[in-house]
Amino acid sequence: MKPAQTPDHRVLADTALPPGVAEGRATMPGLLRHRARQTPERIAFREKTRGIWQGTTWAGYFERVRAFALFLQQAGFGAGDKLVIASDGTPEWFIADLAAQSLGGVTVGIYPTNPWPELQYIVRHCRAKVAVCGDQEQTDKVLEAMRRDGGLPDLERVLTVDWKGLRHYDEPMLMPFEQALAEGRALAQQPDRSAAWELVVDALDAGQDALIVYTSGTTGMPKGARISHAGILSDAAALGAVQGFAGKPLTVVCYLPLCHVAERLMSPVMQLVYGSIVNFAESIDAVTHNLHEIGPSFFFGVPRIWEKLQYEILIKSRDARPIARRAFTKALAIATPIAERTIANGGRPVGRRDAFVAWLLRVAVFSNLLAGVGLDRTWVAMTGGASISPSVILFFRALGVPIYQIYGMTETSGASHSQSAALSRLGWCGPLLPGVVAQRVAADGELQLRGAIVFNGYLHDEAATRAAFDDGWLRTGDIVELDEATGQVQIVDRKKAILITSGGKNITPSLIENALKESLYISEAVLLGDGRHFVSALIQIDLDTVGKWAQERGMAYTTYETLAQLDAVRELIADDVKRVNERFSRVESIRKFALLKKQLDHDDGELTATMKVRRRVIEQKYAAEVAHIYGSEKVTA
Template sequence: MRTIATRVQERAVTTPAVIALREKDLGIWQQVDWAGYWDFAELVGHALIALGIEPGDRVAIHSENRREWLYADIGTVAVRAATVGLYPTNPVAEVGYLLKHCGAKVLIAEDQEQVDKALAIEDLPDLTHIVYVEPRGIRNRYDDPRLLAWPDFLALGKQHRTEHPDAVSQRMDTATADDVVTLVYTSGTTGPPKGAMLTAANVDFAIQELVERGGFTAPPPSPRDSVLSYLPLCHVAERIFSCWFGAGAGVCVHFAESIETVASNLHEVQPTVLFGVPRIWEKIAAGVQIRIESADPVKRRIGGFWLRRADWIGDVLTANGGRHTAASRAVYAVGWLFCYRALKDRVGLRKVRYAASGAAPIAPEVLRFFMGLGLPMHEVYGMTENTAVATANRPGRVKVGTVGEPHAGVEVRIDETTGEILTRHPGTFAGYWRDPAATAAVLEPTGWLHTGDVGEWVDGTHLRITDRMKDIIITAGGKNIAPSEIENALKASPYIKEVLVVGDRRRFLAALIGIEPDTVGHWAQQHRLPYSTYADLSAKPEVIALVQTIVDEINGRLATVEQVRSFRLLPKLLDHEDGELTATQKLKRNAVMRSFAELVESMYAGGAR
């Protein structure tokens, strides 16, 4: 069976000196070629066998994006075990739940912070070894017998390879299509995370469709392409672009130093393929606005003029499936000379030939903004349970506001009664780990997967998602409202970061709104409005009035029943560790409503604004 491990091994043989990975060390980009990539992954495999890992066992990885994450992933798959990724931001309680639920035997932890989380959990009977990558604060201070330093772990692998040189290759030769290669835990927006089992066959189908057949990019990705790895690698979307694109097409992967340095790393790397969740694209768009507003008067006028031209170009591209007209091409060519080239270079988007947004709905206004700047934007759709293979907007056939057309070999239908989207193809997962009831609830015996998303067809070809079934609001008047469309429209403003529309069984819709601290802070400075903290800024009457103008503008586009008639600004940034966001920055709606129940009730007790 061909796996991601055999693919990396093949590249180590056919193109050993080609650069596969780049990562910064002490400010300098260090390079790893395909031969080195496979050498480290093979050492990990041997070390795992030496530690007693058998086919079907689980190996957990708790780390930021870095080379060792991929070495551990590929090495684990090579010995027919399953990788379990943990989000770096997972608090102790979640780490304990995940490690115990999956029954991991080995944990590869990045540093003292992640090691401490594991050591704080008492009841982990299956966990026999904790391998730590960064020694600072750990070596000579901890005496837990399970601890093993990364260099010692690799040395164990070298010794095992010397004594049993064919052990890893023998495991690889016996791999089957049904081998579970990874457990990807869902974000847990409505309950405890569930471990989706993806098999070798699932991943191979995804690589064939998304990479080799160019299901996303046209032409398909190649060793000439580069990506920046910055979203959590335990998320299936980042695994596609950082691991499967590399193994399947030889794409060079650059690891961002941290999520905080993405902006500077983008500028340094200038990737050719870029994937982002909506929050990332909204953040970049807000940054562009701040950059232009902060420029000197001449540059500000020039930038403002060409951004208005970009709005028109975006509208033209939207109307033409992402294709230019002669007029829009001419205007863009002039704008490229005076504005767009320099702007895209500074933001790190100058070389991007394919850009995608997925994992959550995005406002069409954000897509049009980037399209107007010359970025080939495509909204795509998939989920963990179908190995992220469902639909995509294809170059030249983009319909903004939709998630595109089904991939080749993918069946998509919409339930006539509920409107739910169902998919069926060889990438459909094997089920939820240790949860047959949850599996049966979403996976029909005929192979149809219930996505939980509500959608409709546009022009008979493109799929449009209206909302999650569980999020649909039914007002006191009996009207069904999809809150995500209203929320995304509001979040298209650079001044708004988070929105939660409420109103189930209520007489009107209201919203909890979180401001974007960077852009609102910049606005406050321009208006000489002093503030000290986020809470102080959110409480300013002037800021509330600013948000009111945005709400009023969006309300003008909506039917009366869909209008937000009252809102409150959140007094704090929502946080994963507080249980208000998932690790992928999705709102946990019920948790947020519980945390701010008094604000919600105040909107209805006081009536509409």
């Protein structure tokens, strides 16, 4: 029997799109009102309070958005104004987002891990009037940004969701989010105010800016990409159509930062289009626990999440009793070639025998392991945001969980290409989403796009906007290979990331880095070799798996650094590097490598907030390691 607090999965996605979505006329606040009227008692989202999952209906969702919108309107917030949100994913994130948009305003998300200088840059650059903070930590960063280096001259109001620790603060513009809702509810009792607000919602233009997403900024300061209602709603509708969302159970977990376009697309926007139930993870650290409780029917995970889930399953299988461990190993060896044949056959098993064996292995061997990580009820899963090793996708496919790669960028509202059951070639990203985007490949191999999902340009940066386009086509910056027969694309690498050795050989770093990360013991790898005589790598070991490996052999260590310095650990990684080298040509082989003495971290500027490596920063910060690898060798200009 399921525990009482476990969410049910009886709600199905709508079989038809809401009015205006297909025609590009719908807005997100308008869709919220539509759902509140059509299915007022249906659950929209759930959050865990004191260990119990509590649901909010579409009617309750709409009521809270209206209340907050009326508060903002009373405070002078209107068309074109910016509201920033610095918080983990919560219902209040959704509420503030749609309330600002309902007034013709624009929402700007800020990563909760951003330090105050980065927060200050974004708030000042977008000229935000209102800030919504998740807790005391985020509020302190806003207040610090107000006091330092010119402050935040346009900011007029700061609202905090979790008021814990703030009662003694003496700041006139600071107030609890719940107080704002209470004031808005009082205003909603005035029929004329509510009616006037609904007229504002009716007048919204689907082509106007709805949100601004600041790009990760692997080089230079981030730019604010302006995304319209029509763009991101069209994207969600097309992606859902490719995956067959209509009429299927749709229960999702919201756990990635909502300021990133991928989570925004997959959670609040997809919810408005298809009526899914969104469950808010308690924290990023509690995701695997919450997954187990919720058992989502649809799950989007960035590559690192899928890698962690794979490690967790493998470790659980290794810790099992000998008979269970042998059964898993044998079952995986049988299921993997079946999965390969199924993918090659357009998503259909090759004959009844393959179908029966795959079903039997899923039921008899894999189901308990999948239930342990909350994926036993997942009928469709996706990954994107960075490159992923095909071996990870094949692993889960063998277990019975199909993961479809999507490709996109902030400037395409999140996704432009998607695999499906029929088109899921390993290492590729699928064809274009139908009806919303067109593509061409430039002479240098760069993928270029145009269509309804392409953004409105960069905020306050006409020069950058012009540079982003080539005769009306968006430059993606990615080098691709195109399968003319199916329309699928394979991302070779970022245009700027291609390494050219001193001998003139072009090296694609991501292919080799992904091969390295197939190892259970390697969590990150940065390839070096631009202008050099040979290729090398900086490698970050996986603390959990390498730590477990060391413990099983009685090796003593206390921290990541002491673990990475063990000679046996270096030998372990050297064996994996050797295996990877056997798969590539001699010029692509890693001649030398160095183990990083610390884990790469966003707070140290080594990773973007979406966990992408900042290559230039890495090479600068680890110059000593690079110098040790290459000695006196000079970099070719």
